[in-house]
Amino acid sequence: MSTTLFEGFSQTGVIAGLGLHNASIIIYSLKTDNPNGVLEVPHAFPTLQVCMKYSTLLLLSALVALLCGCELVGGETDVILSLPSLPGWLGALPEDVGYQVEWLDASGQAQRRTIAAASRQMVVRLPKLYNTAVLVYAVIPGDGNGSPYYRLLPGGALFPHHVLDSGRMTLSWSAGAVACVMRELSVLTGHPERYNAVRLQRELEQRTGGNPWSVNLEALVAQLLSGEFRVTSIRPAEKFRVGIAVPAGVWYSENLLRPAEQTVAPQEMPLLELELTRGMHRLFHASGGWVLNVVIEDDGTPRWTLLQRGARIASG
Numbered sequence: 253m254s255t256t257l258f259e260g261f262s263q264t265g266v267i268a269g270l271g272l273h274n275a276s277i278i279i280y281s282l283k284t285d286n287p288n289g290v291l292e293v294p295h296a297f298p299t300l301q302v303c304m305k306y307s308t309l310l311l312l313s314a315l316v317a318l319l320c321g322c323e324l325v326g327g328e329t330d331v332i333l334s335l336p337s338l339p340g341w342l343g344a345l346p347e348d349v350g351y352q353v354e355w356l357d358a359s360g361q362a363q364r365r366t367i368a369a370a371s372r373q374m375v376v377r378l379p380k381l382y383n384t385a386v387l388v389y390a391v392i393p394g395d396g397n398g399s400p401y402y403r404l405l406p407g408g409a410l411f412p413h414h415v416l417d418s419g420r421m422t423l424s425w426s427a428g429a430v431a432c433v434m435r436e437l438s439v440l441t442g443h444p445e446r447y448n449a450v451r452l453q454r455e456l457e458q459r460t461g462g463n464p465w466s467v468n469l470e471a472l473v474a475q476l477l478s479g480e481f482r483v484t485s486i487r488p489a490e491k492f493r494v495g496i497a498v499p500a501g502v503w504y505s506e507n508l509l510r511p512a513e514q515t516v517a518p519q520e521m522p523l524l525e526l527e528l529t530r531g532m533h534r535l536f537h538a539s540g541g542w543v544l545n546v547v548i549e550d551d552g553t554p555r556w557t558l559l560q561r562g563a564r565i566a567s568g
Contacts, residue, residue: 326380327358328358328380329377329378330376330377331376331411331415331420332421333421334372334421334423335373335374335388335423336423338369338390341512341536342369342390344538345392345540347392347393347394348368348369349369349391349392349393350367350390350391351366351368351388352364353367353376353387353388354387354388354406355376355378355386355435356379356438357377357379358379360438360439360442363376378411381445382411382444382449383410383411383413383438384410384411384434384438384444385411385432385434385435385444387406387428388406388407388428389406391403392536392540400562402506405428405507405508405509406431406432407424407428407431408428408429408430409421409423409431410430410431410434410449413450426464426509427453429464429465429467429469430456432469433469433472433473433476434449437476437477440477441477455483455486456486459483459486460486460488462509463488463509465507465509466489466529467487467489489529491527491529492529492548492552493525493526493527494525494527494548494556495524496523496556496558497522497523498515498524498544498558499542501514501515501537501539503535503536503538504536504538506534506536512538513535524544528548530548532547533548541561542558542559542560542565543558544556556568
């Protein structure tokens, strides 16, 4: 028999296996720092539309609270964040790459701070709540002539699990996926402490070969909310082979857990051969001048656009 993520691992005394929800769902939106409004945020999946019988859930939540007598840790605390180092290829780009750090404050409001790449340390005020997520994005700025800036798939950390004895919370690229999941659960329920994020991170890493972004995280969140999640549900999504004619050289994925891709040169035009899951993918040329956007449709059909300094050069 398969087990739920929570069975035997409850951190707050909530009955094992239940994914209970608060009736009031916190909805937030992040505004772009770009005055042209061109920032895309494809990686923080949209707030899920949860269709539940909230009266029943409220009754269950009240019953659980009475049975276990659990109390949440209140208040806030200042935490020093240690940001992950940027890959070498980002440092070699002509643009000044930086970080954007995001978290939810004690009132559930989204906070964002942008800092330079040389500043790998900052202090934020976090709620004293298990599984509070902090996300960090590597940001490639535009060229100042209206071209968009790009955010790569984020890294992250969870409070207090990634806080060291020194009091610093260490963010890593490998914890980005679980941090995204826990932030989404925080937004939708207000109670991230009800989920065993430590085990979730471990299962994601072990069952995906170290690439948790290969999982459909939106579907995973839906399963956690409904209480139907099983660790056996964690499996890499189906991949589709794609070949795209692009400028020759090395291409880097927005997923910093993936290795670089090298073009091959059959006949005249270099070809970039990829294996991609459904959804949006973005790759960057080592020179910094080219960006390749690829969308894999539900039926596996690829659509792609090649940009140079924000201008469309080719598509297919």
